[in-house]
Amino acid sequence: MREKTRPRRAGAAAAWSATGGLVERPGMIPGAPEIWVYADKFSYFAGDTVSVRVHTTADEYDIEVVRDGARPQSIVKYIGLPGKQQSTPDDAYATGCDWSESVAFTVAPNWASGMLRKPEGAARNIHTDMPGIGWVPRHPPCEWAWVNGYSRHHADAFWATYERPFTVWAEEQAFLVHHITQHDLHEDPSALRGYSCAVVVGHDEYWSWEMRDRLDAFVEGGGGLARFGGNFLWQVRIEGDAQICYKNPFDDPIREVDPTRVTTAWDSPEIDRPGAWTMGLTAMAGVYNRYGATAPRSSGGFTVYRPDHWALNGTDLYYGDNFGIAPVCIAAFAMDGADYTFRKGLPYATGVDGAPEDLEIIAMAPAVSGSRDNWNGTAPIGAPLAEVSGIFESAYGRELPEHLREFEYGSGMVATHQRGLGTVFNAGTTEWVSGLIHRDPFTERITANVLNLFAAQLSSFTEEPD
Structure with missing residues (x-):
């Protein structure tokens, strides 16, 4: 059976500013707590390595990969990862963020597909x-x-x-x-x-x-x-x-x-x-x-x-x-x-x-x-x-x-x-x-x-x- 799995990939942590504007990228509100997450590819086959890139103002954070669906299943979890703030280029929408890797893991053969919730x-x-x-x-x-x-x-x-x-x-x-x-x-x-x-x-x-x-x-x-x-x-x-x-x-x-x-x-x-x-x-x-x-x-x-x-x-x-x-x-x-x-x-x-x-x-x-x-x-x-x-x-x-x-x-x-x-x-x-x-x-x-x-x-x- 041909199957691809997609772990959590898009950062959904935009914030609402005091001036009434939506924040669609990191760092638009100095001092505000935030975490943004993406993976290096849209999807993966079994055996592929998933490279996760994270920007956060927190000192440490957790990541959990969940196989979503009618009965969500936890696949892999990382606790207490060290936080790191990463710069975002102005043209990230076209060229990408180019953040450094925060954590990587390999897709096991028995993992089924799942996505962000x-x-x-x-x-x-x-x-x-x-x-x-x-x-x-x-x-x-x-x-x-x-x-x-x-x-x-x-x-x-x-x-x-x-x-x-x-x-x-x-x-x-x-x-x-x-x-x-x-x-x-x-x-x-x-x-x-x-x-x-x-x-x-x-x-x-x-x-x-x-x-x-x-x-x-x-x-x-x-x-x-x-x-x-x-x-x-x-x-x-x-x-x-x-x-x-x-x-x-x-x-x-x-x-x-x-x-x-x-x-x-x-x-x-x-x-x-x-x-x-x-x-x-x-x-x-x-x-x-x-x-x-x-x-x-x-x-x-x-x-x-x-x-x-x-x-x-x-x-x-x-x-x-x-x-x-x-x-x-x-x-x-x-x-x-x-x-x-x-x-x-x-x-x-x-x-x-x-x-x-x-x-x-x-x-x-x-x-x-x-x-x-x-x-x-x-x-x-x-x-x-x-x-x-x-x-x-x-x-x-x-x-x-x-x-x-x-x-x-x-x-x-x-x-x-x-x-x-x-x-x-x-x-x-x-x-x-x-x-x-x-x-x-x-x-x-x-x-x-x-x-x-x-x-x-x-x-x-x-x-x-x-």
Whole structure:
């Protein structure tokens, strides 16, 4: 069995300053206690050495590596390690911290995968209440980060927010879950060999060309892709240890060399590989719901349009029913959709954005491309509408294709399509796991239906030739 394990790696100990600003790097508040931790690689095989780098103001500290999941297990523990403060370069985001090693250990053959955790009850990137008249938008995850000393990004990325709740639920349901990182998918053509179901969870906004190649080949060979995530948007390049994404294609030096590898939105005509070719849906047709001032009083759930679809077997859901609604809010934060039209009460993809001809739209939820500022800059609105307009212009120029000219309103979708011998199920939302966390029976049954079907299928996917 091919298995990688990931010990605790990202330092989550940002602090809240007296001036009201979030601390996203060490040393921004002189004299404040802090500890930051990272490992030298994204993932490790059995027998690899894990090099842990630590910066802390403490005289000594402890490290415990835990195999996370439904029943967390302590793997290795170090007590009373000597503390050391390490300098962080200004361009650490691009070049790394280059801290010296604090402790190292070897991955044993019997260790299973695990990741970083955070406290239960941490706020998610949604608001679960029903705002009244005169409401002013707030951002609960930022407020939680301020109070608890975490990076503001704790709620829009990372294992603890997305993959961990899914893994805990899946293991409780007796599914056997193995883990790889997207970097593993990028580097290893055989990363999915031997499996029949690949699962993507959460906020998978950035993908490389190679990552998509691996996934497309897997599905075409008969594999099932179960995507319980949202915001499939940007192409990136992996160069050494760095992930490159200029977003504006005119800033990317590779544009004159190979436009297909330019780091901009997948739907850009320069790349000529629309996101919907792989996922069935795209972030260019969403995106936001119940995030700041985006659709703040929506149901927070999905409306059913194709109740007879196999993914809804046993749910007892009818046409027009809603599921995963507030306060659970599974249709929230960032969502993906497709350009669509209605015929006799049923939604159909138009295909103008690259959506497959056989795309079956099972359920939908309203989404907007960004927030209008109705408070003249006096309130935090999250994703401003002008920001999305800039994304579209960077990808297409000022002459947008017709289906994007009125881009403010869209829809998040739950959908399926076939690709070669395989099947793609796309939940189209970053917050699908909220339904598993809160044990929403409809979300749980749909998830189980997808996993059971895909796990029972056979895949002919094999390693690509050298």
